[in-house]
């Protein structure tokens with residue numbers, strides 16, 4: 461039988477997975493891990509036109525959907541900005557999203573990530 465050759469992961473896929481793991485560590489309550497449903501967040505699907513979450517991002521990495529790291533970062537910003545759009549400023553979700561966005565942007569700075577970015581051809 462012909463064994464299905466496991467596709468080699470590209471440098472971009474490995475870099476994106478590395479960053480995603482670091483971002484997930486900063487979401488211990490897993491508020492951003494899965495799609496937000498209308499039953500936990502009333503009216504969510506009517507307010508947020510482009511929902512995004514970490515699990516969906518992982519699927520997109522595995523499907524090699526991201527052509528550049530900027531595409532990946534855009535989805536991360538979507539996760540945070542959606543939460544800051546739907547939730548009021550005094551909620552735990554707004555505050556968690558604001559903190560996560562700030563932390564994520566620091567993590568993605570070249571001096572922090574330069575070595576990883578150089579791996580991407």
Ligand SMILES: COc1ccc(C(=O)NC2CCC2)cc1-c1cc(C(C)=O)n2cccnc12
Nearest residue numbers: 490491492493494495496500501543546547553
């Ligand atoms: C996948 O989304 C979730 C998963 C689990 C929880 C959760 O554990 N909430 C408990 C902490 C106080 C109730 C919340 C959320 C959640 C994320 C969000 C976001 C990201 O907007 N959210 C908004 C309103 C209500 N709930 C949520």
